[in-house]
Amino acid sequence: MSKLRVAVLGAKGRIGSEAVRAVEAAEDMELVAALGRDDKLEILAERGAQVAVELTTPASVMGNLDFCVRHGIHAVVGTTGWTDDRLAQLKGWLDQSPETGVLIAPNFSIGAVLTMKFAQIAAPYFESVEVVELHHPNKVDAPSGTATRTAQLIAEARRRAGSAPAPDATVTALDGARGADVDGVPVHAVRLRGLLAHQEVLLGGEGETLTVRHDSLHHSSFMPGILLGARRVVTTPGLTFGLEHFLDLN
Numbered sequence: 001m002s003k004l005r006v007a008v009l010g011a012k013g014r015i016g017s018e019a020v021r022a023v024e025a026a027e028d029m030e031l032v033a034a035l036g037r038d039d040k041l042e043i044l045a046e047r048g049a050q051v052a053v054e055l056t057t058p059a060s061v062m063g064n065l066d067f068c069v070r071h072g073i074h075a076v077v078g079t080t081g082w083t084d085d086r087l088a089q090l091k092g093w094l095d096q097s098p099e100t101g102v103l104i105a106p107n108f109s110i111g112a113v114l115t116m117k118f119a120q121i122a123a124p125y126f127e128s129v130e131v132v133e134l135h136h137p138n139k140v141d142a143p144s145g146t147a148t149r150t151a152q153l154i155a156e157a158r159r160r161a162g163s164a165p166a167p168d169a170t171v172t173a174l175d176g177a178r179g180a181d182v183d184g185v186p187v188h189a190v191r192l193r194g195l196l197a198h199q200e201v202l203l204g205g206e207g208e209t210l211t212v213r214h215d216s217l218h219h220s221s222f223m224p225g226i227l228l229g230a231r232r233v234v235t236t237p238g239l240t241f242g243l244e245h246f247l248d249l250n
């Protein structure tokens with residue numbers, strides 16, 4: 001059987017360099033390109049890449065995906081910075097290339113995907129829910145893509161269940177004291193040397209609390225999800241948002 005021809009964009013970065021090693025080690029894949037900021041995207045087409053693993057920056061991701069989709073190259077995207085406007089633009093490009101698939105995964109680690117699932121299940125049963133994400137201080141953005149998605153999923157679950165808004169402070173002496181409001185869910189971001197990628201979902205009800213915590217201790221935690229994404233995206237045209245759709249968790 002022929003090997004899946006995979007390229008990594010952002011190949012010198014923290015997660016990109018780990019992805020290069022993971023693709024090289026996968027028996028069913030061939031690493032056909034490992035591109036950094038200054039490399040030409042045309043290399044992807046010249047080397048016949050079937051899947052591009054996009055792990056760059058919010059500033060670069062749209063240009064890279066525009067190229068990939070126009071050339072019928074499937075993409076597995078871990079880069080953050082997704083807004084409704086960006087998603088609409090990407091869907092527009094995919095409409096013009098109906099056989100191409102793009103997976104955007106706010107988090108590739110199984111534990112983080114399960115944290116989101118558990119949070120969704122638990123959220124309607126508690127009066128209060130807040131998200132705390134904790135990352136290394138070199139992370140460019142805050143809050144994390146994972147925390148934003150987690151808060152959106154919690155909000156959706158609470159809306160479906162008809163949950164009341166959580167009680168909150170009526171006076172905040174300093175802006176930001178209650179974190180960022182993501183769809184009505186407070187999200188707090190910690191940046192601390194020594195950490196990698198961590199998240200807690202705190203749920204509180206009368207006389208009890210539940211904490212769902214996930215820790216990525218090494219970038220290797222993201223690799224099985226990236227490889228699974230690359231294998232599945234080639235037969236999944238259109239936009240898939242969230243690795244859970246490839247894990248049959250829904």
Ligand SMILES: NC(=O)C1=CN([C@@H]2O[C@H](COP(=O)(O)OP(=O)(O)OC[C@H]3O[C@@H](n4cnc5c(N)ncnc54)[C@H](OP(=O)(O)O)[C@@H]3O)[C@@H](O)[C@H]2O)C=CC1
Pocket residue numbers: 009010011012013014015016035036037038055056057058060064077078079080081105106107108109222
């Ligand atoms: N979904 C998930 O599970 C995960 C997602 N991420 C996300 O992945 C992204 C990268 O994170 P991280 O590796 O820590 O960041 P890094 O800054 O370590 O890596 C990003 C790399 O991308 C390069 N780059 C920038 N623009 C381009 C371009 N146009 N083409 C090719 N390469 C480019 C950068 O080069 P230069 O240094 O020259 O600018 C850098 O080497 C972030 O958005 C992060 O949030 C991270 C971990 C897990």
Ligand SMILES: O=C(O)C1=N[C@H](C(=O)O)C[C@H](O)C1
Pocket residue numbers: 080106107108135139140143144145146147196197198
């Ligand atoms: O920048 C990181 O490191 C990470 N980014 C992703 C995010 O913003 O959610 C995934 C993970 O948290 C690591």
